[in-house]
Amino acid sequence: MDAKEHTYTNVTIEALKLLFNLIFNSTNVQEILLKTSCLQCLIERIKNYSDDIPYEIMLFDTRIVFLITALNIATRQIIKTELNGDKCLVKLLENITSREEKSHIIKEGNVILLCEMLKALFNLYMNSDNTTEDVKNDLVLTLRRLLLSKCEKEDDFHSNIANLLMVMPYDCYSVMIPLSKEKHKQIYQNKDMSAIYVLLKFLDRRLDNKNDLIGNLAPVVTTLIRMVKAERLIRKYTRLQILPPLRDVMHRPEEGTTLRAKLCKLLTSPVVEVRDLVAEFLFILCKENVARMVKYTGYGNAAGMFANKGLLGSSRKKLTYSSESEDSETEEYLKHKEQINPVTGCFEHPKPNPLEGMSEEQKEYEALQLVGLVDKLTREGVVHPCRIGDDGRPKPIEHVLELQEELPKQQYTRQDSDSD
Template sequence: MDENEISIINSKDFPKVSEVLQNFVNNNENKFAFPHLSENNMRISLWAALFEHLQEKSAESIHTDCLTTLRVLSRDKTEVENLICERWMITLIEKAGLYNFIDPSEDITENEMPSKEIAVEALKCLCNIAFNSEVARALCAHTSMAQGLVARLRSYKEIPYKEDIIIFDMKLLFILTALRQDIRAKIKNELHGMDYLISCLGELVSESLKVGEEASGGSQQVILNDQQVAIACEILKTQFNMMYHSGPEEPVTAEEEAMCLKLMPVLTSLLMAETHTWEKLMELHSNIANLLTSVPSEFYEYLSPKCNDGEQVKHLYDGRNMEAIHGLLQLMQHRLTITTSTSVQYENLSPILTVLNKSARSVRAQRKYLRQTVLPPLRDVSRPPEKGSTLRNQLCRLLTTPVTSVRDLVAEFLFILCKEKVGRMVKYTGFGNAAGHLAQKGLMCGGRGPVQYSSSSEDSDTEEYLEAQPHIDPVVGCTRPPRVNPFENMTEEQKEYEAMKLVNLFDKMLSDGVVKPATIGPDGKPKPMEHVLEMRENPPNRPQS
């Protein structure tokens, strides 16, 4: 766009203005930077002309073109802090129809709302500007935008094109709650935004359930289309922003307890829902897992509701519906499959591992279901635990990852599934893989953790395992083929020579600081030795099963 075109935009010849704006949008739909507009203050002139038209009723015929152009321009962060002002923000808020919902005494009619095209484009502009400008976010806090967004949460049923604007309302709410602490606190505490967001999710589930009944001959199945998945994900992200900052160590208040009691059944229904594609299902489950990391563990029991008599479910355990837990396991399997680099391990695996840890530790039935899925009874023990494609194999590989936070989460998860018994942990992972975690716990000499589990046995060994058990090497966690004795056919002099070579190599490693001998201290953790002779005085105990 050049100065001549900007001059046309400043004119009142609306057909020509519309033509110039449409050409600009068509030519720049996929661009995110416009450096040439910094010359001769063209950017300032262009923005000012567009907002002048938006504020004039006589220019209504080009309002959509103006907003579409602003939506494209607002992707560029250049000079946006100096461009934006309160008057322009209020103009966009009005065009988005947010002020229509602040006064509860007034009825909302279709005529009072802006057209769908105007409202959607205005919301897109607000999202871009709020994301790129701290000044704009401060103006959002100063105006009544938050009140308008929350008030509209209660009134979507009255809007004929609600599905077209709710997604951008949620995107705007997510941006504001993520980047402005004052707006986040106001929406959560003063405006009770969490309650309305939960209600929106509940309505989404109810609407999808009706579709499911029609599509499958009366079966009670939630089926979400792609647009509904996108809306649900934006709501879940906004809820995460508001719950994450409440502090996981703080005691649960009565208000938070009531909120969680309303939230958990909705999340459970979403975890049991179906989508049109696998990618959308994993996106939905991923956002649910992120939110569950901030939910206190005492509410996790609602993820596995009790089944009614005669109720048909795919994943039943101990009289409970484990569909939601199965959905979380699917997410973990998916994340393990797509995580091929250590650089993304924490981002991809930390949320779902945190959720499954809380689930296994807090709810006995869920732990037992996870145990039978992740650590089923052993049959083939000819390969090391980390070799293979099962969930157990993939998790055992992560026990030696250099990403310590992920390694600790995986080790803790497997340890909980083993009822925090050292012998059982070693059995399923091998002592070499489990050693680091056991050392941290002070359990190198065996025993079990401090948590008390039920005494009923869940570890019925298979015939194949019992037959191979005498030949299993506990360090690697599998059987080893018979090895040739290296000292066979050696004279005593040759054996002594090889032994001294080993002693000299070990001494060199000690001198260079490559290794440092240790023994097990009274607390069960490794303790460095000052001298190798300490091993004669305090011989290490054998690990207990």
């Protein structure tokens, strides 16, 4: 590179940095940009990158695309529809991925560049459904290759991949599980589940991070929900990883370090957005079967979701899932089935009857005392007793004695088939 070319390159890089800062700090610049040819020239340069294009040029070009599409929503449609900017970014992503695969590990610098591209594409594809199926299938295939690549700064990389997968159409997820004749651990029914396995390992790591639960967990859980909804084999494989045949019946579902335990802990989280997402994810893995959800998570953990969805009554609608069995009840589960408390979801030793040895008069006295205490707590607003309405949701009662009228209907029964 001669001195003149080197000077031009340095000037270009500094100009890009300045433009990036102006866009970031000024709403006027964000709006004026649409009245210039800046975006058109930017996308045109990205389309015509040569093999020796400086790294910083690519980095700041891509960062500007990400920033302007994040701060000015109107630019998304212009870049995507009028300038075909998404297609050139997808092509660039494919080219870099192909080059990096030869070196066996993606270096930190290229991880940063790829992350900027993934973020820009996320903005362009968010709430967008007018892109051709071939382009999105190619993109999902590239994302799969990136998931399976060795790289530095792995957590950030996988986070951005999961974010972009979240806005892909349902019918693209089949690309994530290609047919394979190889024999390795992640082959399931002749499909290569390696990419799904990587996403589940990423979820496992994120579950260990207690900071910013929504930001850390919502994207990857949402992505997995979409995948298990879209592809039956992804759901079955994911269920085997998270809810394998139940053998440990001596501990509560939320106890331990397994994926199942970590997710069950979040079913009672005060962070409502995460709690509801996790509940939805586990419920789909259970084929939206209440009895199976109780079996794997415990009624106490899942009660909130059942109430929100109106699943506490006996008239809930049956949903259609494949009837093929996914597992059978284990010997451990069958051996202790009658002693498993459905509320806690684990084995409990028989407890002595607290009413044993009492006369009928003493039992009646204790019952009246209990009614009086509950009534007092209700009047003082400490608790609010409910009964289950016809829609399967809790309904407030006016007096505690109303509970007695429909007591038989309120009992939890294993009326749902527990077969898989």
